[in-house]
Every structure is written in structure tokens, then in C-alpha cells.
Amino acid sequence: MGIVLGTNQYGKAEVRLVHVDRSTPRHVITDVNVTSQLFGDFSETHLTGSNAAVIATDTQKNTVYALARTGGITTIEEFALRMARNFVDKYDQVTGSRQEIEQYGWGRIETSEPGEHDHAFVRAATETRTVVVTKRGDAETVISGLTDLTVLKSTGSEFWGFPEVEYTSLVETTDRILATAVSARWRYGGTSTDHDQRDWDKAFASVRQVLLDRFAGTHSYSLQQTLYAMGRGVLETHPEIVEIRFSMPNKHHFLVDLSPWGLENPNEVWHAADRPYGLIEAAVTRDDLPADEAAWAGIAGFC
Numbered sequence: 001m002g003i004v005l006g007t008n009q010y011g012k013a014e015v016r017l018v019h020v021d022r023s024t025p026r027h028v029i030t031d032v033n034v035t036s037q038l039f040g041d042f043s044e045t046h047l048t049g050s051n052a053a054v055i056a057t058d059t060q061k062n063t064v065y066a067l068a069r070t071g072g073i074t075t076i077e078e079f080a081l082r083m084a085r086n087f088v089d090k091y092d093q094v095t096g097s098r099q100e101i102e103q104y105g106w107g108r109i110e111t112s113e114p115g116e117h118d119h120a121f122v123r124a125a126t127e128t129r130t131v132v133v134t135k136r137g138d139a140e141t142v143i144s145g146l147t148d149l150t151v152l153k154s155t156g157s158e159f160w161g162f163p164e165v166e167y168t169s170l171v172e173t174t175d176r177i178l179a180t181a182v183s184a185r186w187r188y189g190g191t192s193t194d195h196d197q198r199d200w201d202k203a204f205a206s207v208r209q210v211l212l213d214r215f216a217g218t219h220s221y222s223l224q225q226t227l228y229a230m231g232r233g234v235l236e237t238h239p240e241i242v243e244i245r246f247s248m249p250n251k252h253h254f255l256v257d258l259s260p261w262g263l264e265n266p267n268e269v270w271h272a273a274d275r276p277y278g279l280i281e282a283a284v285t286r287d288d289l290p291a292d293e294a295a296w297a298g299i300a301g302f303c
């Protein structure tokens with residue numbers, strides 16, 4: 001029975017970097033967490049301990065800082081592509097690279113006088129923007145996304161018609177709170193040239209707006225239906241996107257029974273439950289385009 005080395009990758013995880021664009025007195029900050037990984041023939045270090053081919057993880061960390069200094073961080077998509085290309089183009093033994101970036105939002109502090117501050121910031125909502133770039137040889141894939149986009153509708157949501165099987169106790173409702181923290185990732189089609197020409201910020205803002213529009217605008221009979229409507233909306237409005245995956249917890253809100261105290265509760269007082277929660281996950285794809293499972297490799301959980 002032989003034993004062999006299987007698939008492998010390595011790099012530096014969670015390089016925390018804040019870039020300050022000081023080109024004008026109105027500074028722009030970019031707050032990111034970068035995980036850089038390389039693929040290639042790294043069997044020697046695993047089998048014999050020879051590090052002759054190993055681009056040290058410390059070097060990968062330094063590369064994050066150096067590329068941020070030399071080219072700035074315009075968008076996380078562009079930066080991840082630049083990182084991946086740097087390693088694959090420079091070193092023969094590196095045949096591929098995976099660059100994963102999270103970006104945390106900051107807004108300008110609005111002071112009473114004179115308004116938006118030039119260099120004082122306040123953390124935006126808990127929402128995080130994400131990207132995973134995978135480059136294998138010349139083939140590049142870009143999967144953009146967001147996590148923790150927390151949304152709630154105080155009406156316009158029903159849930160009924162489910163089977164009454166053994167252990168069912170849930171009561172049907174035609175008016176409930178629907179709340180979720182959307183995690184979504186969407187894969188862009190196209191070539192490296194397309195990637196270079198894309199306006200990543202514009203696409204991100206537009207996808208986010210479609211998600212919000214469809215969440216708000218869909219009269220919901222299930223969170224599953226709302227999820228699909230959101231995904232469909234993105235694919236309908238963005239021909240450059242070929243698939244989108246969602247992970248959406250159903251943040252349950254239970255109507256509090258106030259009848260022991262002789263009080264009615266016409267959907268006004270709710271208990272916001274923490275756990276357990278429903279977890280609704282699905283991909284929405286185009287039927288005429290090939291799946292690309294390799295692009296999703298290493299993405300924890302459903303998306």
C-alpha cells in the first residue's frame with residue numbers, strides 16, 4: 001500500500017492591512033484582511049523538507065504590504081488579481097494562486113461643523129465585502145460577495161401550507177417578521193481582459209442594491225422564495241455574473257403571548273430569537289453555462 005501526497009496549497013492567512021490614500025487632504029481608507037495561497041509543485045518540502053521551491057508565507061505577507069504600497073488598493077477584486085498574477089507570473093514553480101480578501105467598511109464622521117471629516121472615520125455596519133480570486137495558469141475566476149447584510153421586513157411575509165407531519169407544531173401565519181443576515185457570493189464570467197475592464201465597485205453596489213430591492217419588494221411566502229427572487233434579480237440585471245450562491249439564516253421573531261395579562265398583541269411585540277435558526281442555502285445559476293466547482297473550492301460552508 002503506497003502513501004502519496006495529495007492536493008495541497010499554502011500561504012499566509014488573514015494579513016490585516018489598512019491602506020490610507022493620502023494623495024489629497026481628503027484621505028481614503030481601505031481596511032482589508034487578505035489570505036494568500038499558492039499552488040504548484042511543492043512536493044519536496046512535504047516529502048523531504050527541502051524548501052528550495054517554497055516562497056515563504058512571510059514573503060507572501062510582505063507582498064501584500066508591498067503591492068498595497070506600489071499600486072494602492074482600488075478595489076479588492078483588482079488587488080486580488082494583482083496579487084495572484086504577481087506570484088504566478090514571477091515564479092515558475094507557482095502554477096496557481098488563491099487570494100481571498102474581506103473588506104470592512106468605514107464611513108466619514110459627520111461632524112456638526114464643517115460636515116464630512118477628511119480623515120476621521122466611523123466603522124460602517126457589520127456588513128463585509130468579500131472576494132476570492134483563483135488563478136490556475138491563465139484561467140482566472142473572480143467570486144465577489146458580501147456577508148452579514150442584515151435585513152428585516154416587519155410585514156409582507158407569510159409562511160403556511162407546509163405538511164403537518166409527526167412533530168409539527170408550527171402555526172401557519174399570513175403576517176410575520178422576515179429577517180436574515182444575507183451572505184452571498186457571485187461568480188463573474190469572462191476572461192482576464194474582461195476582469196481588467198470591469199468597474200468592480202459599480203458592480204458591487206448594483207448587486208447589493210438589487211439584493212435589497214428584491215428582499216424589500218418580494219411579498220414572501222418563504223425565505224426560500226425570497227432568496228430565489230434575489231438571485232434571479234441579480235442574474236437578470238447582470239449578464240456578466242454567471243451564478244450566485246446564498247446562505248441566509250432565518251432570524252426568527254416570535255410573537256409574544258400577552259394574553260395572561262389580558263393584553264392583545266396585534267403583531268407588535270416580538271421575541272427576537274437567537275438560536276436555533278432556520279438556515280436557507282441555495283445557488284441560482286444560468287442553465288446554459290458550465291459550473292466551475294474548482295472556483296468554489298476552499299470556500300467554507302455553502303458560500
Ligand SMILES: O=c1[nH]c(=O)c2[nH]c(=O)[nH]c2[nH]1
Nearest residue numbers: 159170221222223224250278
Ligand atoms: O421561510 C421559511 N422557510 C422554512 O422552510 C421554514 N420552516 C419553518 O419552520 N419556518 C420557515 N420559514
